[in-house]
Amino acid sequence: MNARNLDYEAELRQRTRGAARTTSSEVLMRLDHVSMYFERGQSMFGSAQKVGAVVDVNLDIHPGEIIALVGESGCGKTTLGNIITGLQKPTSGKLLYKGEEVPKLSRDKANQFRGEVQMVQQDSYAALNPMRTIYQSLSAPILQRKIVRGRKAAKARVIELLQTVGLTPPERFLDKYPHQLSGGQRQRILMARAISLNPKIIVADEPVSMIDVSLRISILNLMAELNRKLDIAIIYITHDLATARYIAGRGRMAVMYLGRVMELGGVNDVLSQPKHPYLQALLSAVPTPDPEIARAMTELPLRSLEMPNAAKPPSGCRFHPRCPMASARCTSEEPQLRLVGSELTACHYAEEAHELWQRKMADISAIKHV
Numbered sequence: 001m002n003a004r005n006l007d008y009e010a011e012l013r014q015r016t017r018g019a020a021r022t023t024s025s026e027v028l029m030r031l032d033h034v035s036m037y038f039e040r041g042q043s044m045f046g047s048a049q050k051v052g053a054v055v056d057v058n059l060d061i062h063p064g065e066i067i068a069l070v071g072e073s074g075c076g077k078t079t080l081g082n083i084i085t086g087l088q089k090p091t092s093g094k095l096l097y098k099g100e101e102v103p104k105l106s107r108d109k110a111n112q113f114r115g116e117v118q119m120v121q122q123d124s125y126a127a128l129n130p131m132r133t134i135y136q137s138l139s140a141p142i143l144q145r146k147i148v149r150g151r152k153a154a155k156a157r158v159i160e161l162l163q164t165v166g167l168t169p170p171e172r173f174l175d176k177y178p179h180q181l182s183g184g185q186r187q188r189i190l191m192a193r194a195i196s197l198n199p200k201i202i203v204a205d206e207p208v209s210m211i212d213v214s215l216r217i218s219i220l221n222l223m224a225e226l227n228r229k230l231d232i233a234i235i236y237i238t239h240d241l242a243t244a245r246y247i248a249g250r251g252r253m254a255v256m257y258l259g260r261v262m263e264l265g266g267v268n269d270v271l272s273q274p275k276h277p278y279l280q281a282l283l284s285a286v287p288t289p290d291p292e293i294a295r296a297m298t299e300l301p302l303r304s305l306e307m308p309n310a311a312k313p314p315s316g317c318r319f320h321p322r323c324p325m326a327s328a329r330c331t332s333e334e335p336q337l338r339l340v341g342s343e344l345t346a347c348h349y350a351e352e353a354h355e356l357w358q359r360k361m362a363d364i365s366a367i368k369h370v
């Protein structure tokens, strides 16, 4: 079944190619049955527990596409982002970059991989050296990697980078220290640092969650612009479905739960035709100002609000203790991703759940028209 996931991925690509911005069938990066287990809590009283932060994930990343990785806190988004950028080595499975296994890359190619796959972190303050000016922080990597030679060329390139990320006039920022900038400006500096190395992929881990709501759209717009103009693939990690829809409107979305991808497809399909009860629950929890609609939205309640212990995931479908549709089958048989409509969904009852969702949407639409 797992081998078939990749076939489904290929089929899905075909189906979403029209909708997605990328027209490329080229695979830049492939995650092939990637899992990451951490050992936790080893003490003199007991043995360590294994936490499956990422479990058997298959994903192809194409040049210039946007993928939103969404899910609740602790579902494994950051760990998956760290694996993609090579910061963490998966405990099993393969990470392939341009067709070659990352751990087996030659020294030159490994160096190229490190430049071409960049991370933009959530906490821009922690990500920048407080003792360095913006010029120093931005010029060091390009000089070190010989993208430019000499201080004059470095300064010209830093000015160009600041302009690209919308920090103008750039000269005003060169001698500033991180603490002299706002959160939004620091986030733009992180984007500038990431693009300075001419990346093919940027993993942006909750890049707007620590900045003012009023500034979030401008940072998301900047990312979309970098994706469009520089053809950089963006992996946007978030727990917020609204910003995921905004940035990845024409891209894809992977919904994670306790380390596993539960639903994967074109963003608009995934959000308008959710098949997995977990995604339906997430969508139902999005606040709406109309109390009648809010009431109708929560008519598919979760059986439990408690997130299971990641070290002891439930048997069968890991969502079953919370799922309103769970049956005996779900307690014993782990559902694999399969094609339902135009998305991949890991649920035995995806068709039934989808039907229920459509009925609910019809009811809500009736409320709106009363």
Ligand SMILES: Nc1ncnc2c1ncn2[C@@H]1O[C@H](COP(=O)(O)OP(=O)(O)OP(=O)(O)O)[C@@H](O)[C@H]1O
Residues within 6 Å of the ligand: 038, 039, 040, 051, 052, 053, 071, 072, 073, 074, 075, 076, 077, 078, 079, 080, 239, 310
């Ligand atoms: N270094 C580590 N050692 C032990 N457990 C870890 C480690 N890193 C992550 N985990 C565990 O792996 C699981 C996934 O964590 P991860 O940070 O990837 O999730 P996340 O979805 O990014 O959460 P958040 O949105 O809160 O950052 C969690 O149960 C977490 O406690």
